[in-house]
Amino acid sequence: MAINNHAHTMKGMTLIEVLVALVIIAVALSAAIRSVNAGVSNTDYLKQKSFAHWVAMNSVAEQQVKVFKGVKNEWAETELAGRSWHINTKAIVTGDKSILRVETKVYRERNDESALADIISFVGVQP
Numbered sequence: 001m002a003i004n005n006h007a008h009t010m011k012g013m014t015l016i017e018v019l020v021a022l023v024i025i026a027v028a029l030s031a032a033i034r035s036v037n038a039g040v041s042n043t044d045y046l047k048q049k050s051f052a053h054w055v056a057m058n059s060v061a062e063q064q065v066k067v068f069k070g071v072k073n074e075w076a077e078t079e080l081a082g083r084s085w086h087i088n089t090k091a092i093v094t095g096d097k098s099i100l101r102v103e104t105k106v107y108r109e110r111n112d113e114s115a116l117a118d119i120i121s122f123v124g125v126q127p
Helices: 015-065
Strands: 072-080 083-093 099-107 117-124
Touching: 015 072, 015 083, 015 099, 015 117
Parallel strands: none
Antiparallel strands: 072 083, 083 099, 099 117
């Protein structure tokens, strides 16, 4: 009687190997999702900064056609791209009394600490 001592060859993977592979895939997908999410957040922030810059440039253009009669510090609200934007304009006297330095800052909300756009322009003062 002959005894067959052939070792059984393993076919497939064990349960632990499958679980380790799934953990590796889960970690990789989690990192990929975080990376995509960061890219989307950056894109939204840059979009808001671009809109805020347009709002500031529009405000500067309006200031250049207005007649300034002196120093001012005022808030205004406008709408662009379906959103409200808050504009703070400060007019400051320069060394030449006929010219004002105008600081225009645009905020998403009026109580935000930092402006999304900040532009400095100079305008003439009418006596």
